[in-house]
Amino acid sequence: MEVLIIGAGGMARGIGLRLVRGGHQVRIAHREPDKAADLAEALGANASGEALDSAAGAEVIVLALPYEGSREIAEVWADQLAGKIVIDISNPVDYETFDALITPPGKSASDEIAEAAPGARVVKAFNTTFASRLATTGRLDVFIAGDDGDARKTVAGLCTDADLRPIDVGGLKHAATLEAMQLLHMKVQGEIEGNWATALAFAP
Amino acid sequence: MEVLIIGAGGMARGIGLRLVRGGHQVRIAHREPDKAADLAEALGANASGEALDSAAGAEVIVLALPYEGSREIAEVWADQLAGKIVIDISNPVDYETFDALITPPGKSASDEIAEAAPGARVVKAFNTTFASRLATTGRLDVFIAGDDGDARKTVAGLCTDADLRPIDVGGLKHAATLEAMQLLHMKVQGEIEGNWATALAFAP
Numbered sequence: 001m002e003v004l005i006i007g008a009g010g011m012a013r014g015i016g017l018r019l020v021r022g023g024h025q026v027r028i029a030h031r032e033p034d035k036a037a038d039l040a041e042a043l044g045a046n047a048s049g050e051a052l053d054s055a056a057g058a059e060v061i062v063l064a065l066p067y068e069g070s071r072e073i074a075e076v077w078a079d080q081l082a083g084k085i086v087i088d089i090s091n092p093v094d095y096e097t098f099d100a101l102i103t104p105p106g107k108s109a110s111d112e113i114a115e116a117a118p119g120a121r122v123v124k125a126f127n128t129t130f131a132s133r134l135a136t137t138g139r140l141d142v143f144i145a146g147d148d149g150d151a152r153k154t155v156a157g158l159c160t161d162a163d164l165r166p167i168d169v170g171g172l173k174h175a176a177t178l179e180a181m182q183l184l185h186m187k188v189q190g191e192i193e194g195n196w197a198t199a200l201a202f203a204p
Numbered sequence: 205m206e207v208l209i210i211g212a213g214g215m216a217r218g219i220g221l222r223l224v225r226g227g228h229q230v231r232i233a234h235r236e237p238d239k240a241a242d243l244a245e246a247l248g249a250n251a252s253g254e255a256l257d258s259a260a261g262a263e264v265i266v267l268a269l270p271y272e273g274s275r276e277i278a279e280v281w282a283d284q285l286a287g288k289i290v291i292d293i294s295n296p297v298d299y300e301t302f303d304a305l306i307t308p309p310g311k312s313a314s315d316e317i318a319e320a321a322p323g324a325r326v327v328k329a330f331n332t333t334f335a336s337r338l339a340t341t342g343r344l345d346v347f348i349a350g351d352d353g354d355a356r357k358t359v360a361g362l363c364t365d366a367d368l369r370p371i372d373v374g375g376l377k378h379a380a381t382l383e384a385m386q387l388l389h390m391k392v393q394g395e396i397e398g399n400w401a402t403a404l405a406f407a408p
Contacts, residue, residue, distance in 0.1 A: 099374060105310070141407075143388070167396065169388040170303060177384040184347070184373040184381060185406055192371065192406055201407035202389055202396055203345075 001158065002027065004055055006073060007064030008035040011089055014134025015062055015126055016043045022161030027058060060085045060154065062126075067092040067102075067109045074116035082119025085151045088175070089126040091182050098187040101179060110145070110175035121151035124175035125159070128182045128200035140199045143167050145174040167202065205362065206231065208259055210277060211268030212239040215293055218338030219266055219330055220247045226365030231262060264289045264358065266330075271296040271306070271313045278320035286323025289355045292379070293330040295386050302391040305383060314349070314379035325355040328379035329363070332386045332404035344403045347371050349378040371406065 001024045005012045008030040016026050016039065026047040030036040036049030055061050055077060063070035067090040074081065092109040094100045103109055114122040123146035126134075133140060142159045144166055146152045156166035169178070181200060189196055205228050209216045212234040220230050220243065230251040234240040240253030259265050259281060267274035271294040278285065296313040298304045307313055318326040327350035330338070337344060346363045348370055350356045360370035373382070385404060393400055 165396075167392055169392060174384075174388060177381065177388060180378075180381040181385045184378060188371055188373060188406070192369075194406065194408060198406040198408060201405045202392070202398065202402040203405035203407050204398060204402060 001025070001060060001154075002058050003060045003062060003158070004029060004058035005062045005064050006030075006052065007062075007069075008032075008039045009064065010131030011126070011134070012062075012064035013039055013042070014129070014131040015064060015089070016047060017135055018162035018164060019158060020044055020046045021163070022158065024158065024161065029053065055080045055084060058084065060087065060158070062087045062089065063113070064089060066090065070109070071112050071116055074113040074120065078117040078119070081117045084120060085148075085154055086113070086117065086120040086122050087125050087155060088113045088122055089124075091127050091179055091186070093183050093186060098183070101183055103179075106176075108172075108176035108179050110172055110179075114147075114172060121148040122146060122172060123148070123151050123155045124172065124178055125155050127178055128185060129164075130196050130199065133197040133199050136197075137163070139163050139165050141165050141167050141201045143169055143178050143200070145169050145172055145178060147172045205229070205264060205358075206262050207264045207266060207362070208233060208262035209266045209268050210234075210256065211266075211273075212236075212243045213268065214335030215330070215338070216266075216268035217243055217246070218333070218335040219268060219293070220251060221339055222366035222368060223362060224248055224250045225367070226362065228362065228365065233257065259284045259288060262288065264291065264362070266291045266293065267317070268293055270294065274313070275316050275320055278317040278324065282321040282323070285321045288324060289352075289358055290317070290321065290324040290326050291329050291359060292317045292326055293328075295331050295383055295390070297387050297390060302387070305387055307383075310380075312376075312380035312383050314376055314383075318351075318376060325352040326350060326376060327352070327355050327359045328376065328382055329359050331382055332389060334400050334403065337401040337403050340401075341367070343367050343369050345369050345371050345405045347373055347382050347404065349373050349376055349382060351376045
């Protein structure tokens with residue numbers, strides 16, 4: 001499967017590594033093409049870098065940007081995202097306090113992205129897995145929410161290929177829960193063992 | 205410490221076992237005193253059973269009842285719970301669909317219990333640990349939320365004594381997140397390994 005990852009930071013790297021290992025073709029897109037090329041080179045032969053230009057060809061698009069950037073892409077690219085699976089990994093966290101979300105009450109970042117790009121098949125995923133942990137090996141839980149059941153299944157398949165455990169929690173309304181839980185996960189990082197490398201799990 | 209557990213079901217048993225192992229004195233209270241006595245006997249020498257009669261003497265009270273029952277106790281016992289640490293373990297889940305909570309929008313079960321017993325020092329805890337898993341050994345994460353910092357610390361201490369890992373997530377407003385996350389945890393039980401014995405965790 002051809003996956004376009006928008007962004008060239010830690011999360012783009014972590015998800016890119018997993019997808020390439022899972023046998024998929026990864027395109028990295030960034031406003032600065034050099035950054036995209038650098039990350040693609042690090043990911044290996046099944047990855048390529050490009051300017052942030054077009055989603056054409058990609059079956060799945062990962063918005064590996066901060067919340068505001070993801071929402072902006074959804075707005076600007078609304079037409080070309082129509083019909084495509086768009087993975088929103090964002091966490092709309094108030095990074096000053098780590099005690100609240102910055103989305104309007106009752107709305108998740110995923111809700112906002114889905115509103116901005118109404119034709120996109122938006123799936124929340126990867127918002128509870130830190131970049132450094134994704135970049136290692138080991139099976140992590142990836143929580144998946146979205147209103148399009150086939151899109152959720154496709155994302156679950158990508159996870160399974162990448163040695164991750166997909167946990168399909170149902171409709172996009174549950175993205176709010178995943179974002180709120182990840183806020184708590186981030187908030188306590190200073191007090192638990194893990195150094196931003198723990199993962200939310202339904203543990204045995 | 206003397207802990208009064210209201211209820212004699214699986215969660216009362218699991219929490220009671222942990223507390224007794226941690227060296228604490230456990231009182232089990234139930235409308236049917238025989239049920240309380242039976243559970244107390246199973247818990248051993250540091251446990252006793254009694255009728256559901258009075259919270260006098262107990263420093264900590266655990267409402268180990270379904271959501272509606274916990275709210276009712278909070279209402280009826282509001283006066284005698286004043287100043288005491290009241291642990292709310294409930295999950296206000298719609299058990300028909302496993303896809304929604306039955307609390308009013310924007311309100312958690314803990315919020316409702318705190319409103320019903322305004323003098324109580326309400327702490328959310330143990331709502332993400334299934335009874336069968338608590339009843340085994342092994343260190344589980346226990347997520348703790350409450351507006352009284354000292355009360356949260358006391359509950360965290362009880363957890364540590366009981367070989368559980370307390371994770372203090374802050375104010376009672378975060379109880380809503382813990383309840384929503386546990387809904388998802390329950391919802392997917394049929395699809396993941398675990399048989400109602402998994403535990404929500406910030407895993408390494």
